[in-house]
Amino acid sequence: MxxxxxxxxxxxxxxxxxxxxxxxxxxxxxxxxxxxxxxxxxxxxxxxxxxxxxxxxxxxxxxxxxxxxxGTGIPKKAKIKALITLWIGMGITFYIVGKLPLIIMLATIATIVSIHIITIKPKHVEVVN
Incomplete structure (x- = not known):
């Protein structure tokens, strides 16, 4: 402190x-x-x-x-929630923006983020009684 x-x-x-x-x-x-x-x-x-x-x-x-x-990574439930939120947000953004070059750029970024989220493997933590 x-x-x-x-x-x-x-x-x-x-x-x-x-x-x-x-x-x-x-x-x-x-x-x-x-x-x-x-x-x-x-x-x-x-x-x-x-x-x-x-x-x-x-x-x-x-x-x-x-x-x-x-060090447990991202749980499957959190990944699903993040991906759903990401793509719903992107869909709304695509509709609002309406310009193809910007939509392509945002879709590319969202795809890369999605791949990153999907590839983060959660580490299984053993519970000791």
Missing amino acids: VKNNVLRFILAFLGILSAVLGGIGVFLPVLPTTPFVLLAGLLFSFSSERLGGWLEQNRILGPYLKHYRK
């Missing part, structure tokens, strides 16, 4: 900003969620235990941190 109060405030503010961007990324397919959530967790670890605890317990953003810390 950083002792300088001004620096702690700045780090906490940047952490909140990162968490907000990560939260937006949950619903906006073009904005990545995980990097922003991980950055927020890192910033909170230096600035605010309370905000760090809130982030870890958050029902939407918390699982990103938990899966990263455990």
Whole structure:
């Protein structure tokens, strides 16, 4: 934990900003969620235990941190949800944009993101009784 109060405030503010961007990324397919959530967790670890605890317990953003810390990858259910959300968002965007070159560019990016999501293999964690 950083002792300088001004620096702690700045780090906490940047952490909140990162968490907000990560939260937006949950619903906006073009904005990545995980990097922003991980950055927020890192910033909170230096600035605010309370905000760090809130982030870890958050029902939407918390699982990103938990899966990263455990090294369990992305669960199948989360992959399916991410892909459905991505392509519904892309469909809406294609309709709104209506310009073929932009649609092709966005479809290419969404396809690459989809391939990346699909190829991330979840690591099975053995439960010890």
